[in-house]
Amino acid sequence: MTDRKGELAANLAKVEARITAACAAAGRKREEVTLIVVTKTYPASDVRILSELGARHVAENRDQDAAPKAAACSDLPLVWHFVGQLQTNKVRSVVGYADLVQSVDRSRLVTALSKEAVRQEREVGCLIQVALDAGESLRGERGGVAPGGIEELADLVAKSPGLRLDGLMTVAPLSGEYAGRQQEAFERLMDLSTDLRRAHPTANMVSAGMSADLEEAVAAGATHVRVGTAVLGVRPRLG
Template sequence: MGDRREDLAAALAEVERRIGDACRAAGRSRSEITLIAVTKTYPASDVRLLAELGVSHVGENRDQEAAAKAAECAGLGLTWHFIGQLQTNKVRSVASYAHMVHSVDRPRLVDALGREAVRAGREVDCLIQVALDAEPGEGGAGRGGAAPQEVPALAGLVAKTEGLRLRGVMAVAPLGEDPSAAFARLRAVAERVREEHPAADVISAGMSGDIPQAVANGATHLRVGTALLGRRKPFVR
């Protein structure tokens, strides 16, 4: 465990150095950026070690894994982010522990999430996932997400749904594309949303490989897994 703590501390220091460099290059303050440690496939013991090292935001992709870790790490004061594709049959569970859902991409999910948040007596922060690789009219391609032209209406639906709070947008840079160009498009979508909903000021963008490009294009939340925890083992059902 001691070795693992040292490894995580060294990785965290390097990620912080990279974020700091990116902020300086973009003329931004480090205080504008929230680091989310994406701990999928890694044990709750790693979450505890990261919490001891000062990490307070944790991201997960799968409900089964996330629910168990959130329960095991209750009492640590962590903020839990659900960042994976969310099926409606998992919404009740996710609404019971997630503080922010990054993958809101369709009206049916908005309705279900709002209903279960109210049932749980909670208010869940929501980000509209934007499909940056979608062709006009096709909706999300591959990884999910709403096509950019669908985002304003979906944002309006979230904003008026009891139990939910619209906080902004999220996207993943398409494979093979310059992340700077992709995140510039996301920033433009985010600005349109903010015109109607000024409090929706979150841009969740950037992972281990594209931190500088995300920060340069206004990202407020970075979802970092591999650079913090190492290469993942393939998930086997």
């Protein structure tokens, strides 16, 4: 446990230094960027150590991993983000612990989240996941709504009981126009965020960038970066 704490502390310090340097290079204040540690496949004991080390935001992408972990860490002052593709049959469980769902990409999911948030008397923050590799009528290969679908979905979230429209999220595309051009992809997301905020001024969260491309995300203006491997190490293989 002691060794693991030292390992995580060292990794967190390296990531913190990267974010600080990226903010300085972009002329931004360090406090403008929030680090979300993605703890998927790692145990609740790691989440507890991260909390001791000052982490406040953690993310999961699979409900079967997240639900027991969140329950085991319910005494900690953490904000839980759900970042994976979410099936409607998992909504009841996810609403039980997630403070924010970053992967909202279809109206059916909005309806299910709203119904469950009201039932559990919770307010759930929602980010519209944007698929920059999608055509105007298609979803992306990693989930997400095409840019042309943001406005309609955002309006639905904003008027749905129990939900709060917080902003936009993307994953750098593996194919299409922005493949290998992360900063341009993230700059496009910032443009879309500017458009969104004209109608929804408080939806100012922009979640972009991971271990390999957090610098590009910070340079583009992201408010939140999602970092897993650089903090926790290479994930163990499942199976």
